[in-house]
Amino acid sequence: MSAQTICVVDDDESVRDSLGELLDAAGYTVECFPSAEKFLASGTLDSCACLITDVRMPNMDGIGLQEELARRSVRFPVIVMTGHADVPLAVRAMRAGATDFIEKPFKPEALLAAVRQALVSGSKAGTPRDPRVAERIAGLTAREREVMELMVHGHPNKVIAQKLDISFRTVEVHRSRILAKMGAENVAELVRLVLSGAH
Amino acid sequence: MPQDLFSLADHGALFDVLTSIAADGMVVIDEKGNVLLYNEACRKLFQYAPEEVLSHNVNILMPEPYRSEHDGYIARYRKTGDARIIGIGREVRGRRRDGTEFPMYLSVGEGTIGGKRVFVGIVHDLSAIRKEEERRAESDRQLAQIVESSDDAIISKTLDGIVQTWNAGAERIFGYTASEMVGRSIFAIVPPERHQEEQDILARINAGESIHHYETTRIRKDGQEIAISLSISPVRDTSGNVIGASKISRDITEQRRAEERESTLQSELAHVSRVSAVGQLSSALAHELNQPLTAIMNYASAAKMRLAENPQNEKTVMLLDRAIGQAERAGAIIQRLRAFLEKREPQRARQDLNTVLQEAIALGFVGSIDEGVKLVLDLASDLPSVQVDRIQIQQVLVNLIRNATEAMRNSSIRELVISSYRAGLHLVEISVADTGPGVSNAVADQLFEAFVTTKEKGMGVGLSICRTIVEAHGGRISTVPNLPNGTIFKVQLPVNV
Numbered sequence: 126m127s128a129q130t131i132c133v134v135d136d137d138e139s140v141r142d143s144l145g146e147l148l149d150a151a152g153y154t155v156e157c158f159p160s161a162e163k164f165l166a167s168g169t170l171d172s173c174a175c176l177i178t179d180v181r182m183p184n185m186d187g188i189g190l191q192e193e194l195a196r197r198s199v200r201f202p203v204i205v206m207t208g209h210a211d212v213p214l215a216v217r218a219m220r221a222g223a224t225d226f227i228e229k230p231f232k233p234e235a236l237l238a239a240v241r242q243a244l245v246s247g248s249k250a251g252t253p254r255d256p257r258v259a260e261r262i263a264g265l266t267a268r269e270r271e272v273m274e275l276m277v278h279g280h281p282n283k284v285i286a287q288k289l290d291i292s293f294r295t296v297e298v299h300r301s302r303i304l305a306k307m308g309a310e311n312v313a314e315l316v317r318l319v320l321s322g323a324h
Numbered sequence: 325m326p327q328d329l330f331s332l333a334d335h336g337a338l339f340d341v342l343t344s345i346a347a348d349g350m351v352v353i354d355e356k357g358n359v360l361l362y363n364e365a366c367r368k369l370f371q372y373a374p375e376e377v378l379s380h381n382v383n384i385l386m387p388e389p390y391r392s393e394h395d396g397y398i399a400r401y402r403k404t405g406d407a408r409i410i411g412i413g414r415e416v417r418g419r420r421r422d423g424t425e426f427p428m429y430l431s432v433g434e435g436t437i438g439g440k441r442v443f444v445g446i447v448h449d450l451s452a453i454r455k456e457e458e459r460r461a462e463s464d465r466q467l468a469q470i471v472e473s474s475d476d477a478i479i480s481k482t483l484d485g486i487v488q489t490w491n492a493g494a495e496r497i498f499g500y501t502a503s504e505m506v507g508r509s510i511f512a513i514v515p516p517e518r519h520q521e522e523q524d525i526l527a528r529i530n531a532g533e534s535i536h537h538y539e540t541t542r543i544r545k546d547g548q549e550i551a552i553s554l555s556i557s558p559v560r561d562t563s564g565n566v567i568g569a570s571k572i573s574r575d576i577t578e579q580r581r582a583e584e585r586e587s588t589l590q591s592e593l594a595h596v597s598r599v600s601a602v603g604q605l606s607s608a609l610a611h612e613l614n615q616p617l618t619a620i621m622n623y624a625s626a627a628k629m630r631l632a633e634n635p636q637n638e639k640t641v642m643l644l645d646r647a648i649g650q651a652e653r654a655g656a657i658i659q660r661l662r663a664f665l666e667k668r669e670p671q672r673a674r675q676d677l678n679t680v681l682q683e684a685i686a687l688g689f690v691g692s693i694d695e696g697v698k699l700v701l702d703l704a705s706d707l708p709s710v711q712v713d714r715i716q717i718q719q720v721l722v723n724l725i726r727n728a729t730e731a732m733r734n735s736s737i738r739e740l741v742i743s744s745y746r747a748g749l750h751l752v753e754i755s756v757a758d759t760g761p762g763v764s765n766a767v768a769d770q771l772f773e774a775f776v777t778t779k780e781k782g783m784g785v786g787l788s789i790c791r792t793i794v795e796a797h798g799g800r801i802s803t804v805p806n807l808p809n810g811t812i813f814k815v816q817l818p819v820n821v
Contacts, residue, residue: 137615143622150626208611230617230655233625233648282671301673 131240133157134164134178134190135206140229144177147233148240161185165193173201175243177236180207180214180226188214191221202243206231213279215313219320220278228313258318261307269306272299277316349428349447353382354440357398369428369449371421382445387419398443410434410443415450426451477552477573480559483530485510485522488568497552497575499545510571513542515549529558529569539576551580610658617658620651657686674709675717677752677817678744684718685742688725695738697729702743707752711820712797720790720801724756724813727787731760731811750819757812762805772801 131153135141141157148155158164161178162185176194180187187205194203202224207215215226224246225239265273268289275285282296289296309315343350343363349370352361362377370377370385377384383394401407413431420426427450434443471478477494481487487510490502498505498513505512514522518540525535538554552573559568628644631637681703689699725740732738737759747753772791787801794801799817806812 137619139619140615140622143619143626146626147622147629150629208614229614230621230651230658232652233621236622297671297673300671304673 129174129244130154130156130169130172132164132169132173132176134159134161134176134182134187136160136179136182140179140206144236147236151237151240153240161187161190161193164190170194170197170199173199175201175240176203177240178203178205180205180218187223188218188221191218191223195222202246204236204239204243216277216279216316219316225317226313258307262319264306265303269299269303272296273303273307273315273319276300276303276312277319279316349445349449351382351385351445351447353443353445355398355402355442357381357383357395360442366447369420369426369447370418376421385418387417387425390416391419413446418447427454475574477571477575479505479510479571479573480568481510481571482568483526483566485526494573497544497550497573498542504545513544515541515543518542525554525556526569529556530566532558532566534558542573550575550577552576610661613658614655617651617655621648621655624648624651657690661687671715672711672713675712675714677707677710677712677754678703678705680712680714680717681721681742681744681754683714684721685725687718688722689729689740692729692740695729695733697732697738697740700739700741702741702745704743704745707744707746708819710752710817712817713793716793717797717815717817720793720815721754721756723787723790724815728756728758728760728811728813731758733760735759735761735809737809747816751816752819753814753816755812755814757806757810759806759810762809762811763803 131148133141133144133148133155135144135157136159138159141159145155145157156167156169156173158167161182164176176190178187178190185193191203191205194200203218203222205215205218205223205226206229207218207226208229218226224243227236227239262270262273271289272285275288280288282293282300286293286296304311304315307315307318309318343361346363346365349366350361350363351359351366353359358379359377359382362372362374366372366377366385367374372384381395383391386394397408401410409430410432411434413429415427416430417425418428429448429450431446431448432443433446434441436442471489471491474491474493475496477497478489478491479487479494480489487505487508490500490505494505495501500512511519511522521540525538528535534555534557536555538556540552540554541549542552543549553576555572556569558566559570561567624644624647628641628648631641631644685699685701689697692699725742728740729738732740739759741755741757743755743757745753745755772787791801794815794817797817799815801816802814804812804814
């Protein structure tokens with residue numbers, strides 16, 4: 126087993142198998158596992174260069190897997206795959222140390238790009254800071270930073286409004302300003318940006 | 325008097341018994357009005373002890389003005405022989421010892437004892453009878469008041485249907501006054517097609533039956549038809565013969581309308597819940613479909629990469645690219661559908677109206693090409709952005725697009741023209757024009773009211789909700805005819821400054 130092995134963990138057989146074929150065609154060595162438990166028990170942890178895992182799985186899910194890897198002090202880049210509705214879950218995954226996350230269905234090129242990026246950053250032991258992110262954060266008002274902090278924790282607008290004791294409408298305004306200032310299309314991208322900048 | 329029953333000595337005892345046990349009062353007076361006999365019943369009635377009355381003028385038993393005039397009555401009778409009460413009897417008033425008065429029936433007879441003229445008065449107390457009569461009169465009065473003040477029409481009529489009484493409720497409900505209706509046939513308020521029904525009702529009443537809460541229609545004086553609930557009972561005379569009918573009618577026109585509204589609301593709710601069930605199903609379905617779509621794209625990409633190593637496979641690679649593109653498109657549709665169906669808080673953001681519109685078209689026009697609908701787009705390229713909730717505005721547009729394609733199902737020409745343009749300095753407008761049968765002016769006026777459209781199919785949110793959404797954005801939604809055939813829906817939105 127080469128040191129460049131990409132490990133795929135997904136309970137959906139079609140996704141798992143097709144990812145194996147895609148990565149294989151792209152020249153990577155791939156190992157696929159139907160569950161987090163099987164992966165942890167496989168003995169491939171040492172040779173794993175990058176893990177691609179589904180976030181939502183029966184028994185141990187993607188975040189549980191990350192936590193277990195952290196507990197074992199195993200470090201390699203983790204790309205989390207998520208369904209559209211799982212943004213708060215993805216936020217948790219990112220905070221648990223995931224390098225990237227990608228929404229299903231994704232363009233194959235996007236996944237391959239994420240893998241390439243992960244391998245580069247993994248070899249450098251850590252995600253590179255994006256200097257622009259810090260600049261953009263500096264451009265936010267204090268209140269906008271507060272709102273953003275809650276947003277990247279996956280709180281919906283209603284909760285943010287309650288926590289900050291401001292109107293729902295005001296949160297909406299802050300939200301669209303924050304996304305515009307940070308140059309993010311959506312909350313998911315904002316989370317990615319903020320976490321990459323803060324590493 | 326039968327001699328064999330009573331000896332002469334017994335006559336005195338009989339007289340005593342008679343006067344003491346008689347229920348009616350007995351008074352005998354002489355020509356001057358002095359009391360010669362005053363029996364036990366009198367004592368109870370007038371409350372005077374015999375010694376207070378005997379040998380005194382009988383007028384102490386009378387209230388004024390009789391008291392003062394009594395001596396005069398006797399004197400006049402003695403002079404003229406003109407009997408006003410003697411031998412006749414009539415109702416007069418008595419006066420008790422305590423000064424209170426009571427009604428009594430007094431019959432007076434005249435006779436002689438020992439050559440002297442005497443008058444015999446028999447007094448029958450009418451207090452109890454009068455009291456009962458008053459009670460009845462009072463109860464009748466109260467009953468009449470209840471009938472008068474009732475909101476319901478309360479009518480009595482003969483078995484021929486001639487109105488005998490007509491209360492204020494009847495005046496209000498049917499528009500005819502009592503003087504217009506009493507003595508007239510009840511058929512004045514019965515619609516011609518229901519004459520037989522009224523005949524049947526009268527026949528049933530005649531047979532002694534009652535009818536409860538019978539719902540029917542009647543005609544007001546102004547010609548308006550109203551829904552009423554009838555309860556009819558036979559009216560009987562004291563011997564139990566049915567002599568007429570009493571009829572209580574309640575105006576249930578409002579109630580009917582409320583019921584109709586409720587049933588419309590029910591069907592609307594059923595529709596909404598069907599839509600939301602579809603929404604949940606679609607959401608789950610979308611999640612499930614994402615997996616195979618991801619796999620399709622991965623497999624196709626893997627195949628493409630392997631083939632791309634050989635230039636001879638250029639054509640095949642191109643075909644795989646198209647397959648991947650279509651899978652991406654399917655994924656995008658699912659994502660939009662999910663966003664569309666999710667329950668969510670409104671989120672307004674600056675949007676390019678044409679992008680919003682094109683996504684809505686992708687959702688709303690699904691399947692319509694197969695139905696032979698031709699789509700014509702005429703989108704202005706220089707539209708300012710709008711501050712809207714993308715999903716909500718798309719809900720409106722998808723609804724309009726689906727309505728339009730549904731409307732054209734039976735049209736020979738099926739052309740859907742969707743345009744966007746500036747409608748003023750601070751206004752942009754989207755129009756959705758179909759070539760369906762159009763809507764009549766009457767319907768067009770209330771098209772956006774709640775509960776007006778009750779379509780069976782479609783995941784439309786209803787035009788009333790469309791209006792709510794558009795107006796919440798400070799815009800307006802309207803409709804104009806698309807001549808010669810069809811309808812144009814226009815959604816106008818303000819350009820926020």
